[in-house]
Amino acid sequence: MTGAPLFERMALIGIGLIGSSLAQAARERGLVKEIAVSTRSPATLQRAEELGLGDSYSLDAAVAVDGADLVILCVPVGANEAVAKWIAPALKKGAILTDVGSTKGSVIDQVGPHVPQGVHFIPGHPIAGTEQSGPDAGFSTLFEQRWCILTPPEDVDQAALEKLTAFWRRCGSDVDRMDARHHDLVLAIVSHLPHLIAYNIVGTADDLETVTKSEVIKYSASGFRDFTRLAASDPTMWRDVCLNNKDAILEMLARFSEDLSALQRAIRWGDGDMLFDLFTRTRSIRRSIIEAGQDMDEPDFGRHAKDKPFISAD
Numbered sequence: 456m457t458g459a460p461l462f463e464r465m466a467l468i469g470i471g472l473i474g475s476s477l478a479q480a481a482r483e484r485g486l487v488k489e490i491a492v493s494t495r496s497p498a499t500l501q502r503a504e505e506l507g508l509g510d511s512y513s514l515d516a517a518v519a520v521d522g523a524d525l526v527i528l529c530v531p532v533g534a535n536e537a538v539a540k541w542i543a544p545a546l547k548k549g550a551i552l553t554d555v556g557s558t559k560g561s562v563i564d565q566v567g568p569h570v571p572q573g574v575h576f577i578p579g580h581p582i583a584g585t586e587q588s589g590p591d592a593g594f595s596t597l598f599e600q601r602w603c604i605l606t607p608p609e610d611v612d613q614a615a616l617e618k619l620t621a622f623w624r625r626c627g628s629d630v631d632r633m634d635a636r637h638h639d640l641v642l643a644i645v646s647h648l649p650h651l652i653a654y655n656i657v658g659t660a661d662d663l664e665t666v667t668k669s670e671v672i673k674y675s676a677s678g679f680r681d682f683t684r685l686a687a688s689d690p691t692m693w694r695d696v697c698l699n700n701k702d703a704i705l706e707m708l709a710r711f712s713e714d715l716s717a718l719q720r721a722i723r724w725g726d727g728d729m730l731f732d733l734f735t736r737t738r739s740i741r742r743s744i745i746e747a748g749q750d751m752d753e754p755d756f757g758r759h760a761k762d763k764p765f766i767s768a769d
């Protein structure tokens with residue numbers, strides 16, 4: 456989708472995987488006239504400049520947001536409040552302020568109070584990423600055929616919401632809107648818990664005394680390897696996610712632990728029916744994901760593979 460630029464000046468605060476991908480997507484698709492980049496670390500800023508991600512670069516986030524009509528916070532969620540305090544006095548009246556954080560309630564609580572009158576604050580979350588981090592990890596197609604969830608306040612300025620929605624659509628995403636608390640509950644089960652489980656299982660394997668680390672590496676089946684990919688995700692980012700979506704994650708963990716105990720009991724008592732029934736039920740979730748065209752490992756990823764038969768071993 457091409458067209459006239461939507462914004463004069465986009466400021467990206469934080470230029471890791473997501474900031475870098477946004478810079479490249481916006482540039483490639485002509486979504487903004489100018490890109491201002493700011494980040495905390497001089498080495499990262501220098502790398503962003505070497506990669507040509509922006510038109511201007513500053514270690515001072517207030518300098519980057521000066522005159523910007525779109526400001527996107529692309530930092531770990533635990534850093535949002537400090538950044539918001541810092542940039543608040545420099546934000547332009549009428550600007551859209553958004554973010555890409557994996558948690559939304561915390562961003563509203565921590566950023567919201569610092570947003571000046573006349574600035575449109577609309578939190579967002581692209582459900583697109585990888586286990587990589589830093590500016591070199593970014594790529595322009597990251598958001599294509601992925602969802603972006605916006606969690607606007609009830610009294611949101613409709614024109615600003617439409618403009619931000621258009622921005623994400625032109626990055627290639629489908630846009631959904633929902634309440635922040637609901638977002639946090641949904642993401643706790645589909646993203647935060649899987650990462651926690653991955654960190655835990657890889658940690659458990661690493662702690663084993665009877666099985667050596669080299670055996671774990673040598674014989675890792677693809678299931679374990681999938682966990683190691685997730686468990687290689689950025690520690691700062693995931694520490695912040697856990698601390699900033701505490702209630703929803705604890706709620707999902709409690710349910711998960713109960714279900715795991717039931718599985719444990721079924722194995723102990725030889726309840727094959729229970730195991731078979733659960734494994735049959737879960738198989739259909741996988742089938743639905745493939746049918747919805749949401750499986751990135753599938754050759755047909757992104758195409759709605761409704762007419763592709765699900766291959767069963769039976």
Ligand SMILES: NC(=O)C1=CN([C@@H]2O[C@H](COP(=O)(O)OP(=O)(O)OC[C@H]3O[C@@H](n4cnc5c(N)ncnc54)[C@H](O)[C@@H]3O)[C@@H](O)[C@H]2O)C=CC1
Pocket residue numbers: 468469470471472473474493494495496499529530531532534537538555556557558580581582583584585586587588589590689692696
């Ligand atoms: N990695 C992923 O797969 C996804 C991440 N997100 C969210 O996007 C945000 C950014 O994540 P990534 O780009 O993956 O992280 P990253 O680690 O690749 O980049 C983070 C950037 O923020 C900068 N930064 C950290 N603290 C800062 C501070 N106090 N002030 C200014 N800059 C600071 C770092 O220097 C770096 O440039 C996070 O909130 C994360 O929850 C959302 C979707 C997917």
Ligand SMILES: O=C(O)C(=O)Cc1ccc(O)cc1
Pocket residue numbers: 556557581582583584585586646685
């Ligand atoms: O790499 C993966 O599998 C991910 O799950 C990426 C991801 C990480 C965090 C998000 O908030 C959204 C997407």
